[in-house]
Amino acid sequence: MSVELDDTDRAILRLLLADGDMGAAALGAAIGLSQPAAWRRVKRLEQLGVIVGRQLVLNRMKLGYEVVVFLGIKLAAKGRVGLEDFERAVSAIPEVQLVQHVLGVYDYRIKVVARDLSDFERILRRRIMTLPGVGDVESNVLLSEEKSSKPSI
């Protein structure tokens, strides 16, 4: 399951994580490979399932989404509502960007984007609290976020 990478693969991944727009020519120039050789390396990383895909990075502030809230959700009356029903319903909410099933004090961790706090309140009351099987909900508003090193690379 685990893939062996050499130093060149790691260098390519680090460059791509810093700037997902880098093409094979720029990658090759940065690490001393020809463009076709760099392209083959990237293709191989995709085929091995190391690079899963590419996502567009949007400036949510410019689009009017100023608030990000992380919710911890505990399901009530376990067994009554299937996890699948909850997962399907929560995933269908457009303001929900991330749904993670977790072990610990909560059952699910979800990330909600909202225009402002009153928009968030609307989403929480109308869409989250009405989900099938939802029990205890804890909200934490995101103040800052930093992504640091990738230990696996």
Added chain:
Amino acid sequence: MLSTAELAAQAGMTVAPCWRRLEKLRKAGVLLGRRVVVDHRALGYAVQVFLRINLDKTAPHAFNEFLAAARAVPEVETIQTLLGRVDIRMDVLARDLAHYQDIYKTKILALPHIADIEALMLVSEVKNTEALPL
């Protein structure tokens, strides 16, 4: 991700005006670029733990000292500061549970000003998108 040609076809326009629209969104700072999504499991990091941490706020500079020390731990992938019941949230990546336990004991618990710490372990990711309800 769609190429400009595929995007144009789906939006029912030709490539040139589609490209111009994307360029306009880039110039306006709405489109910031592309992000490569890497699967840590394929690289042997099978365990992802979310730590929820409360700091001892009676200590002066608790936040800054904690954040500076946490940044230096290579297995800490994301650090968030929050407003609510939890002060800090961190994503920790580890090869397996034994590796996680070692990181937790030697690196996480050594961080300054921790008052309380709770862990959630990722079982599965049901949804992960950057899409906004536009």
